Amino acid sequence: MVRRFTRRSLLSLAGMAAAAPIFEVKPLRGIDFILQNSPTAKKFLIETMPGGVALFDYNNDGLLDIFLVNGGRITEALHVPENFDRANPRYWNRLYRQNRDGSFRDVTQAAGLANVGNGNYGMGVAVGDYDNDGYPDLFVTSYGKNVLYHNNGDGTFTDVTAKAGVAGGGWSVSAGFFDYNNDGLLDLFVTRYMEWDADHNKICGGDWHTYCPPSVFPATTCLLYRNRGDGTFEDVSERAGFTAKKGRALGVAFADYDGDGFTDIFVSNDGMQQYLFHNNGDGTFNECALESGAALTSDGKGLSGMGTAFQDYDNDGRPDVIVTVLPRELYGLYHNDGAGAFTYQSLETGLGALTSGSSGWGVGLEDFDNDGWKDLFVAQSHVLDNVQQIDASLRYKELPLLALNHSGHFERANSGATTPIAARGAAFGDINNDGFMDVVLTTLGGPPMLLLNRGSGGHWLSIMLRGSRSNRDGYGARVSVNGQIRFATSAGSYVSANDKRLHFGLRTAEKATVEILWPSGTKQSLNGVRADQFLEIREPEHP
Amino acid sequence: MIRLFLLAWLAGQSPSSEAMQHIQAGLEARKQHQVETEIVEFRKATELDPTLADAFVNLGAAYMEKGDYGVAITPLKRALEISSDLVVAHQFLGYALLEQGYAAEAIPHLQRVGALDALGVAQIETGQLNEAVASFSAAFSNRPNDPDLQYYLGHASGLLSKKSIDTLLATHPDSARAHQALAENYFVLRQMPQAEKEYLEALRLRPDLPSLHLELGQVYANSAQWPKAETEFRAEAKLRPGSAEAAYRLGAALLQQGKSRDALVELKRANELKPEMPETLYSLGKAAALAGDNATAEQSWLKVVELEKDTSIAAQSHFGLAGLYRKQGKTAQAQHEMQEFQKLQSTIGPPRSE
16 A cells, blocks of 8 residues: 655654754843742732733843843732832842853842832833934833933933833834834833723632633723923823724734735734734724734634734745634644735634644744744743643643744744743843844743753844834834745734844755835845854945 | 312302302302301201212302301311212312322322313322423413413422432432532532533443533533633534534634634534524524625624614614724615614613623
8 A cells, every 4th residue: 555645644754753842941140030929818910910021132242141020029919000029129120231152140239220119010011213313212111100211322211201202102012113103203002901900909819819811901092102302201092092982902923914015003902802903004003803804713713812923934925823812722824815805714824723822922933943924933821820620631831832843834843842831021132142032031029041952953034124214123024035024023922022133044045135115115135145154234324 | 270160160050948048149149249247148958968069068168258268168078978070079179188298199180170280289299290390381382471380390390400410429429410410500500610520420421421511511511711611512512413503602712713714614514403593593694794805794793683683682783784894895784784773772672791
């Protein structure tokens, strides 16, 4: 009998042959951070939601540094106005500078990032050079007030929140810098989860005592700040159309999904429909997820949306959306069909079979094996710390999910992680500059986890954009390398900020053709670009 | 109810003595809702004529009106001693005995008058569960919308089921059926690992027992172990090729894994075996849409919205149709279906996640 091998079975055999894990869990030398989420018997909902991680090069020495957002101290006696004891070093956010030998040094205090304010329970972080001075700035979100830290370029940061006018309020979660009006200045978008405070906390689950589902609390709105270019921002949430759409937003990602030259916003909402804010190009946005097909599952059901990624997974040139959710749902994959339409394709892509029993938070679409297809990585853990008592088939702590992308079909691979963790944030970047994308995860009540890519082969190209007419980070640029597309951004995932360098796996190609559509509208092409290098590309001053 | 019944019954009696005058006085008192006077008058009638069965029945009924069921029993029994064919006396005595907890003694009286609902209750209390289910079923066929009857029929059936299972576990603890029963119990309690263990043991003992693979598949489906669920549903479908449920569940498991073409085959088969099942049709539409068979998808979902109106599955079908039409460029139809979906969402609420 002749056995016929299908593509899938061959992939499976190949997977067996190459069973070595993609990553190796490595200690983060010099990092002693513990994410203090401070769980209590009162089940204050904020306890299960932090915290962010940013991979960015704050001192421009070519090495990625790590910023970690801490929660704060919570006691069962917590009342409004809440005090989270953030002046206590145990609850500081932390900045770790990477040394040449791959170790890290805590520079938090020297950098001026120590005390974020006792009333702020930390959530997430966004990174962007909002003043185009060449040094990445930090925006830290909280339950409480958000903080904008200006990078002074000398290893220190200054809290410029009051001057900038971006403190916000309420419960902010994920945030991101992007240039919505293409004026060359990075604007700021902030998701907010719900109307909640310690005095209005509730406990659910009957005798089980669990965190309550989001529907128990009133919905709220997201914030959009326009960068005036003078160090201040204008809250344009109402004028832009965001106050009309209340939601329970946890994640945000940016891309120009319809190719009209303006960056759009995807917001993952918890326990309801998702939001796709189309940028009308006139300073306003139109929420169009339902009519675009990116709001619900194919069954018309809402999602417990948490993290999100907005990149092109199937190399058709259009950014697609992935949303991480709770078990019994499937991680949502909305394929961009073109003409402003999306189709829910969690089942066809294999994602459904991989994720129906898991809870996902931070998420990234990156080419981890440099084969030219963006793979999927998800930080996983249930939202309820006692879920296993309630449903024996579920787990609070989970292994992260690594799903390799085989021509648009996702298949589980060995991430290298062997210990289940309560992961939340996830940031993606090339920590050791070896041409392979690494991952840093945050874990509730624990240290961050570094998954260092073992580097199994394949050529690559890493591009750092330097805008001139566009914003200096080049956020919003559409970059094509040998036909693969990435949309320049450090946002996405959950409460985290990624390495802004754009990584492309080139498989066997030793040369690349690079095409860039800058937010300014400038088109730029580079031919015969050598593979296996970090390349800074400057936007032409004149188109 | 008792009063109306008695008035009707007594209308056929002819007063012929002083005793009958007291009966009439008692009946007048009843009209005035003077139950104590009723009792006095009927008791006098029984004293004046101890052979007057009517007087004893009325006295018993008056006590029952007052809620003194225990006291009512004696005159009602006396009435039957005088005239054993008095149907109304049997009925009142049956109710009174049942009310006082003498269920076994009540049964023959209730049987005599065909008071099926009360008889069923008495049979439950005496452990005659088969008979109770039969009594309630007979009563239910006459009064299908009676909530008390609906409750008692379900209650009796549940007790009968439990009794049967208890007997099974006690007499054949190592049988496949005993393990199946335990597994079903664990499944209800959402204790899936234990349910899986019991089903596997049952299958080891009786691999060809119908429904075991189906139920084990549902354990796996419940914990999103779709490849294992597929295996079990496939085994069930092989054992019982005529089972629409096995075909449906196999199709659904395949669909969950993105195997849309295989799912389409099974769901079509399920639909042929048992047509016009909304769940099957909805999943068939979904599998067809995924497999690119837009005509079958449209046909299936249109059938669902024809069969179902204000339900979640109807809303989901409208949503599916909206997506289908949108992809086909049929904008007006897509908008119409989306409006129908939103209309249903606003009335029945959004479809819930699993």
